[in-house]
Amino acid sequence: MMKLSEAIRLGAMMAPQVKGVAISDEGTCAMGGAIQAAGLTLLPNNPSAPPTRELSSGQSSVSVRFPAEWGMSVQHICPECHGKRVLARLIPHINDDHGWTREQIADWVATIEPQQAPQESEMGAELPEQQTAVIT
Numbered sequence: 578m579m580k581l582s583e584a585i586r587l588g589a590m591m592a593p594q595v596k597g598v599a600i601s602d603e604g605t606c607a608m609g610g611a612i613q614a615a616g617l618t619l620l621p622n623n624p625s626a627p628p629t630r631e632l633s634s635g636q637s638s639v640s641v642r643f644p645a646e647w648g649m650s651v652q653h654i655c656p657e658c659h660g661k662r663v664l665a666r667l668i669p670h671i672n673d674d675h676g677w678t679r680e681q682i683a684d685w686v687a688t689i690e691p692q693q694a695p696q697e698s699e700m701g702a703e704l705p706e707q708q709t710a711v712i713t
C-alpha cells in the first residue's frame with residue numbers, strides 16, 4: 578500500500594482539485610483523489626449492495642475502509658487554524674476550508690507520517706485493523 582502522502586500526490590495528478598465533495602465531474606478533493614489513487618474499496622450506503630471501487634460523481638459523503646498504516650483515526654492539529662481533528666476529517670478540512678493545494682497537503686502529511694505508527698498502536702485496542710470512516 579502506498580503512503581497517504583503519495584496517494585494524495587497521485588490523486589492530484591489524476592484530476593483537478595474540487596472542494597466540498599469527494600469527487601465530482603470537475604475533479605476530486607485531496608481525500609477523494611487519494612482514495613481513487615490508492616484504489617480503496619468504498620462501502621455503499623445500502624449495506625446489501627456490493628462494495629465498489631467506483632466513486633459516484635457528486636457523492637459528498639462516502640464510507641471508506643482506510644489502510645491502518647494511514648492512521649486516519651489519529652487526531653492531529655490543523656497546521657492552519659490549530660483545531661484538532663482525526664486525520665480523515667482534517668484532510669478534507671484543509672482542502673475545503675483553507676484552500677491548500679494537494680501538493681501542500683501532501684507535503685504536510687509527509688511531516689506527520691513518521692509519527693503515526695506509535696500513536697496508532699496506542700489506540701489499537703479500540704480499533705479494528707482497518708477502520709471505516711465517513712468523509713464529507
Ligand SMILES: [Zn+2]
Nearest residue numbers: 655657658659
Ligand atoms: Zn484548520
